[in-house]
Amino acid sequence: MKRYNPLKAPTSEEWLTMDEPERLCLVENYHRHVRAQLPNLTAHAIFHVIVENQAALGDEMPVRRTIDRLMEEGIDRHEAIHAVGSVMSEHMWKLARSIPADPLHAQPNASYYAALEKLTVESWRQAYE
Numbered sequence: 001m002k003r004y005n006p007l008k009a010p011t012s013e014e015w016l017t018m019d020e021p022e023r024l025c026l027v028e029n030y031h032r033h034v035r036a037q038l039p040n041l042t043a044h045a046i047f048h049v050i051v052e053n054q055a056a057l058g059d060e061m062p063v064r065r066t067i068d069r070l071m072e073e074g075i076d077r078h079e080a081i082h083a084v085g086s087v088m089s090e091h092m093w094k095l096a097r098s099i100p101a102d103p104l105h106a107q108p109n110a111s112y113y114a115a116l117e118k119l120t121v122e123s124w125r126q127a128y129e
């Protein structure tokens with residue numbers, strides 16, 4: 001993969017065969033190329049990479065399905081990645097501040113998956129924009 005374009009899903013195989021620094025570099029280069037005004041380019045790119053990693057896993061996670069559904073609601077793929085990233089960042093923030101009662105049996109991603117299933121374009125815009 002020579003270039004990253006968040007408007008077009010990379011093939012799972014191609015994305016997952018790259019190493020993390022290469023993925024991060026591609027995402028940062030895209031945002032530099034479009035002259036995105038971001039407070040922290042690296043942090044922004046990290047969230048893109050995480051969402052793309054999860055989407056590339058296919059049906060193992062609800063991320064790809066959520067991106068597709070949000071696009072059907074009228075936003076482009078780049079915005080859908082941001083919407084999923086917003087939910088993910090909130091989930092990570094909550095996880096960082098809580099200690100599961102039984103870490104061996106806890107399913108920390110259950111609430112993230114549930115939030116993705118409920119996510120709509122309207123709810124994202126109301127909560128995160």
